[in-house]
Amino acid sequence: xxxxxxxxxxxxxxxxxxxxxxxxxxxxxxxxxxxxxxxxxxxxxxxxxxxxxxxxxxxxxxxxxxxxxxxxxxxxxxxxxxxxxxxxxxxxxxxxxxxxxxxxxxxxxxxxxxxxxxxxxxxxxxxxxxxxxxxxxxxxxxxxxxxxxxxxxxxxxxxxxxxxxxxxxxxxxxxxxxxxxxxxxxxxxxxxxxxxxxxxxxxxxxxxxxxxxxxxxxxxxxxxxxxxxxxxxxxxxxxxxxxxxxxxxxxxxxxxxxxxxx
Numbered sequence: 001x002x003x004x005x006x007x008x009x010x011x012x013x014x015x016x017x018x019x020x021x022x023x024x025x026x027x028x029x030x031x032x033x034x035x036x037x038x039x040x041x042x043x044x045x046x047x048x049x050x051x052x053x054x055x056x057x058x059x060x061x062x063x064x065x066x067x068x069x070x071x072x073x074x075x076x077x078x079x080x081x082x083x084x085x086x087x088x089x090x091x092x093x094x095x096x097x098x099x100x101x102x103x104x105x106x107x108x109x110x111x112x113x114x115x116x117x118x119x120x121x122x123x124x125x126x127x128x129x130x131x132x133x134x135x136x137x138x139x140x141x142x143x144x145x146x147x148x149x150x151x152x153x154x155x156x157x158x159x160x161x162x163x164x165x166x167x168x169x170x171x172x173x174x175x176x177x178x179x180x181x182x183x184x185x186x187x188x189x190x191x192x193x194x195x196x197x198x199x200x201x202x203x204x205x206x207x208x209x210x211x212x213x214x215x216x217x218x219x220x221x222x223x224x225x226x227x228x229x230x231x232x233x234x235x236x237x238x239x240x241x242x243x244x245x246x247x248x249x250x251x252x253x254x255x256x257x258x259x260x261x262x
Contacts (some may be wrong), residue, residue, distance in 0.1 A: 033050045039113040040150040041194075042087060042131055042140065045203050047079030047110075049133050049140055077199065078152055080110025080129065087112040087151070088116065089119070089144070094173050096163045098128065112151075116246070138204050141158040143186070145179035153207035154193055158186045160208065163217065165229050174228045181228040188221050188238035 016183035042049075062241055088101040105112050112129070116122060123145050131151055142155035143162070149155070162182070167170050188212060192198075198210050215221050220238050227234040 006174070015133045016048070035115055035117040036147070037113060037115055037125075038129070038144055038147055038149055040129070040142070040148055040193060041110045042081045042107055042151040043078035044081055044131075044140060044152065045112060045207060047077060047081050047216060049081060049131055049138055049204065051084070081107055085106055085131060088132075089114050089121070090128050090130055091126050092174070093126070094161075094166050096167070098130065121236050125162075125174045125179065125182060131227060140204065143179075144184045145186070147180040153187050154211060155186060155203055156204070157208050157211040157215075158182070158189055161225060163211070165225055169229065176229055176231050178228075178233045180233060182223075184238055185221075185225065185228065189215070192218060192221065196209075 023203060083106075085107045087105050087107060089103045089105075090101055091099040093099075102121065103114060105114060114129070121127060121144075125143060125145070127144040128141045129144055129149055129151055130139055130141045140151050140153065140156045141159045142149050144153045162174070162177060162185070166174055188217050192214050193211055198214060199207070223235055223240040224234070226238040
């Protein structure tokens with residue numbers, strides 16, 4: 001009896017050990033699966049912002065960067081920044097001042113990545129990714145409002161428009177803007193740039209100013225920006241731009257008009 005009881009106890013112990021091992025492994029897998037990774041492509045006029053690299057010639061690396069980058073970079077005539085370009089994750093206050101970097105990574109073929117879960121952060125209207133050039137003061141920023149966040153003159157324009165809106169009204173804060181509203185704003189600016197065939201390959205400031213000028217002439221986007229500045233999620237939308245509004249971010253860059261004969 002004792003021997004049988006001992007064998008049964010041993011079997012039970014082994015079963016419990018295997019169960020605990022499986023549970024621990026499952027927990028680890030679950031944690032890895034829930035990691036919130038934010039990534040995107042950094043593109044700039046001539047691919048230059050935080051580097052002194054000249055754009056006179058296309059090296060093999062720069063040519064590879066061009067083909068690895070998404071279609072939007074080619075269509076807007078922007079180029080990926082060089083490998084090793086630092087990208088900061090920062091917080092921004094209502095006055096537009098940015099914190100010291102929460103984390104810093106570097107680009108590879110124009111791409112960057114942050115694990116927000118590991119950094120104990122979440123998407124927010126107060127969280128930005130930034131590439132800057134200390135020597136010239138130039139910078140490109142984007143709101144961290146989704147898992148895919150590209151950094152370019154369009155995203156920089158979105159940041160400036162929101163910060164200008166906050167600065168113009170003491171009752172408005174960045175917290176009034178939801179991440180969904182920021183996504184919609186960025187998408188509408190993407191489409192506006194494409195529909196109006198705006199050139200974003202001069203320099204950063206000229207590119208941003210051209211997009212801002214186009215926004216001034218677009219009543220739908222201006223109304224949406226005003227509505228988004230109110231607390232809560234607005235029921236308004238940016239409106240129809242060029243008779244097309246994409247439901248998928250980035251689709252604006254693949255939209256083309258084909259004229260056919262009746």
